[in-house]
Amino acid sequence: MTTESPLKSRYWDTASATLDVLREYNLSPVPEVFHVWFVYFADENPDIFRALDIARQQGTRIDEKQLFDLYQQFILHPQMAEFLLQGMDDFADVIDHSEHSIGSVTTELNVYGKVLEEVDAVLQRDGCKMEVLGLVARQTRQIRQSVSALSEQLETYHQQITTLQVELEKAREQSFTDGLTRVSNRLHFEQLLSGLAEDLDNETNIQPFCLMLIDLDQFKQINDRFGHRVGDEILVLIAGILKSTIKGRDTVARYGGDEFTILLPQTRLDEAQSLAGELCNSVRVREVRAKSSGVSFGHMTVSIGVAEYQKGEGAASLVDRTDKALYLAKQAGRDQYCVAFPSVDTVEPAGC
Template sequence: MSPLKSRHWDTVAATLDALREYDLAPVPELFHVWFVFFADDNPDIVRSIELARQQGTAIDEKQLLDLYYRYILHRHTTDFLRQGMESFADVIENSEQSIASVSSELGIYHKVLEEADAVLRRDGKPSDLLTAVSRHTRKVQKTVSTLAEQLDSYHQQIAHLQSELQKAQEQSLTDGLTRVSNRLHFEQILTDLCHAVDEGEDSEPFCLMMIDLDQFKQVNDRYGHRVGDEILVLIAGILKTNIKGRDTVSRYGGDEFAVLLPQTTLDEALFLAEDLGNRVRAREIRAKSSGTSFGSMTISIGIAEYQRYETSSSIVDRADSALYRAKQGGRDQYSIALPYEGEPETVAP
């Protein structure tokens, strides 16, 4: 058995052992997560399971399914469809080129046959065989021409499907209300950032902000969800307008937003947090339909700088804890999550 096959079967054996150890059914999703873990094929899955093992936490079906849907299913399916269509498009393009070449050669061949037939007829020596070959050549030319048109139609359909897949993927990664990134897209980008830092692909620091609208429930209760939705759209717009380059604003859930800040130091993140707080506070909120003023909103922000080799869930938890501290401290302020177990430091803007 080759070393590659041996490693493959070792991974399968370890996967089955883990399923037995944790009393889990060998369903495809759970098998896939453990297989990826033992194959060391996804750093976030590896870190999440290793952390649970170190802490002695039970690894149950719910946790593994969460890892599967978060890190495997969406990306795997999209990549599979894209690669399949790209491969099919390549086959069609190569076929079109081959058919174009054949069509050109047939044209030349048919022209030679016609010239030969004309010479023979001029000399009084017509050839039935030559005439038949010329006639069949014309038929083949028509068949090739029809096939070329069909391939061109297929190529256009593939291009349309690729465009639709791109649109569908963008829609699946965009929040329907606020039009910023959704939580799935946030988690994908965060995973990639963590991996780049851990693997030394990007030595620049990055920070995460978790942002919550203060007293938003009271606004919904008092003015209704339609006004609440308008406020969410407005706040999302302010956040998106005042970030730069590779920064990403995502709607994390409800009235909570997440802002990923690649190549950003903690000091730079603090400056941005203060600026965003000021801009939101200064913006008067009016209903689109009636123009009624609802005053202004404030936001609370938790900020964490990524520490190499911590998990993506860890930095989210640290930023969320800092956000909670900011709200407990009186809202309309930001709170810094200190590295690891350090207590957040609350700073009023």
């Protein structure tokens, strides 16, 4: 008897919930609309989740135009920026190659023109005059002028492409950044994680790396009691604490809702455990105050799951193991971290 994996089961549930909400709002199941709701129920984009969650809680009618706008802003634009940037890089290579070829032709024409001038001078000195030679010399000068003009035009194109590349790079950075907390978003995190896993699997880089999943304890109660604006301020504060605690090579990302990840390249499991304890303490001792009013909301705590990547296991397996460790940390009472030990396939609480 075979059993369905939790990941497949989760996505079947997500698809089912998506179809249900399409019926609820009487929406057409076109790809863009389906995609936005699927991302919402899968909790894969905090910006989409927040926009739709607020609308649903307020009982606001959600129409297809709003969904298309969300698709354009948070799904399509990041993909287009990546695609266009690659296209600009390829085009810039073509221009560079063309400029190199034109430079070579210009050099050869200059040499050829000088040879013609020297021959013409010798012939005139010896009393010989050849009309055809003068014609060839004039044609050569015209070709040199045309090539020079083309070279200037290519240089203009190159400058325009450089400007576009800078603008597209900014757009790509924005597509990799969470709109609220300004840390990396889930898309960027997953790309970095896949790259690290592939490098270690292929032995391109054999340095160990670890992953943390971090969840804010009792965050839903705060959101329900004080509203999303206060909840957003808390998320920004926690993101700042996480960023201030890590090293330069590490990456903090908002994974979804009130959940964050930290990717730790060149880090052993014991080092990641030490950092997890430091993060727990850093959050616990920080008093949470509203920016606008200065009202104190007390102290927050976090639960953390920690795991080290094992060669060949794949990025999805690492996330699953870390998620199990996080779940155990919350089950064990929150405000602590738990570690997934792959050597014995167990998850154990470690405290903070």
